[in-house]
Amino acid sequence: MDNNGIEYLPLKRLDVLQLSNFITVNEKQLVHILDAVEGIESLDLLKSKIMTLKKVINCETNDENYVLDTKTIENKLSLRRDIFVSELEQILESHTITRAQYYLKRLKSSIQGMKTSKINDINLLRWKDYDSIITDSLWVLDKRDTSGAHLGWYWGNFIPQIPHQILLRYTKKGDWILDTFLGSGTTLIECRRLGRNGIGIELNPNVAEKAKDIIEQERNIENVVTEVIIDDSTTADVYNAILTKHKIKCVQLLILHPPYHDIVKFSEDQRDLSNSENTEKFLQMFGDAVDNVTPFLEKGRYLALIVGDKYAKGEWIPLGFYCMSEVLKRGYTLKSIVVKNFEETRGKRNQKELWRYRALLGGFYVFKHEYVMLFKKTV
Numbered sequence: 473m474d475n476n477g478i479e480y481l482p483l484k485r486l487d488v489l490q491l492s493n494f495i496t497v498n499e500k501q502l503v504h505i506l507d508a509v510e511g512i513e514s515l516d517l518l519k520s521k522i523m524t525l526k527k528v529i530n531c532e533t534n535d536e537n538y539v540l541d542t543k544t545i546e547n548k549l550s551l552r553r554d555i556f557v558s559e560l561e562q563i564l565e566s567h568t569i570t571r572a573q574y575y576l577k578r579l580k581s582s583i584q585g586m587k588t589s590k591i592n593d594i595n596l597l598r599w600k601d602y603d604s605i606i607t608d609s610l611w612v613l614d615k616r617d618t619s620g621a622h623l624g625w626y627w628g629n630f631i632p633q634i635p636h637q638i639l640l641r642y643t644k645k646g647d648w649i650l651d652t653f654l655g656s657g658t659t660l661i662e663c664r665r666l667g668r669n670g671i672g673i674e675l676n677p678n679v680a681e682k683a684k685d686i687i688e689q690e691r692n693i694e695n696v697v698t699e700v701i702i703d704d705s706t707t708a709d710v711y712n713a714i715l716t717k718h719k720i721k722c723v724q725l726l727i728l729h730p731p732y733h734d735i736v737k738f739s740e741d742q743r744d745l746s747n748s749e750n751t752e753k754f755l756q757m758f759g760d761a762v763d764n765v766t767p768f769l770e771k772g773r774y775l776a777l778i779v780g781d782k783y784a785k786g787e788w789i790p791l792g793f794y795c796m797s798e799v800l801k802r803g804y805t806l807k808s809i810v811v812k813n814f815e816e817t818r819g820k821r822n823q824k825e826l827w828r829y830r831a832l833l834g835g836f837y838v839f840k841h842e843y844v845m846l847f848k849k850t851v
Contacts, residue, residue, distance in 0.1 A: 582598050
């Protein structure tokens with residue numbers, strides 16, 4: 473006991489396992505310690521206890537009451553060491569006992585509690601842990617993820633980071649995602665990785681069959697459903713049957729990544745949006761796809777549209793905003809527009825100087841972006 477009658481920290485053994493920038497601790501022990509420290513009325517004494525805890529977390533003490541590098545920790549809790557230490561430092565920088573106790577209480581709540589929204593699994597009490605989730609409207613992603621089953625073999629597929637970010641922000645584990653223009657299956661690969669159920673509609677049977685094979689190469693640790701349907705998303709009458717088959721009434725996220733009109737011809741099929749005879753026909757077909765799938769999206773959940781613009785006969789065609797307008801006609805509210813950059817496409821690969829010359833000659837700018845538009849279903 474110290475002179476104030478407070479038992480020295482630790483009040484109980486604290487087991488700590490150090491793994492890179494993560495620590496695994498015994499949650500009950502840690503909360504017990506924080507409870508005791510919170511009751512200290514002396515600011516100097518409180519800070520001395522927190523300083524001791526900080527040294528333990530940073531492996532700067534040989535106190536026999538702490539067990540380091542043990543693999544038998546009970547009541548395991550994993551924490552980001554840098555973030556946890558920064559929260560301890562915030563307490564150490566407090567100028568009053570009231571403020572220090574406030575930060576302590578908030579830290580304890582973040583360890584014990586869970587606060588999520590209706591649309592994702594992000595624990596808002598530990599929001600600092602999610603620094604890999606982008607919240608800015610400009611996504612500067614210079615390299616595509618090529619890990620696992622992501623091969624980038626399909627001309628026109630989006631980079632895996634796009635569905636990865638969208639799934640983390642707008643879905644929970646076990647939710648159902650429907651991709652109406654599946655292509656090479658990037659969305660469903662990410663569904664497997666993140667524990668979401670995914671259904672993809674693809675018009676081209678050859679592409680669909682190859683996508684199935686590649687998706688199956690991704691590990692399915694969460695044992696989720698990933699199903700590829702060969703059909704036309706503008707007229708498909710399969711959604712009721714699919715949902716009934718899996719005993720669900722609706723999906724929690726729609727992902728639409730249509731062809732950017734005729735920039736790339738994906739097939740000879742006249743139902744393919746890339747074969748639309750003009751912009752007006754393309755928008756009509758795109759609108760049909762939105763009409764066709766909207767009834768199956770749960771109210772209050774999100775539709776993600778990934779689309780770019782195009783040039784035609786020397787004129788910039790704002791295809792992304794035309795598509796945005798089509799979605800807004802159908803009971804959605806626009807929540808965000810993200811501009812995602814890309815350094816090169818397959819069509820411009822190794823031709824940067826040529827495209828720069830063409831831009832200078834023709835008075836235009838070379839495309840280096842596309843849009844990720846997020847809509848909330850309101851009716």
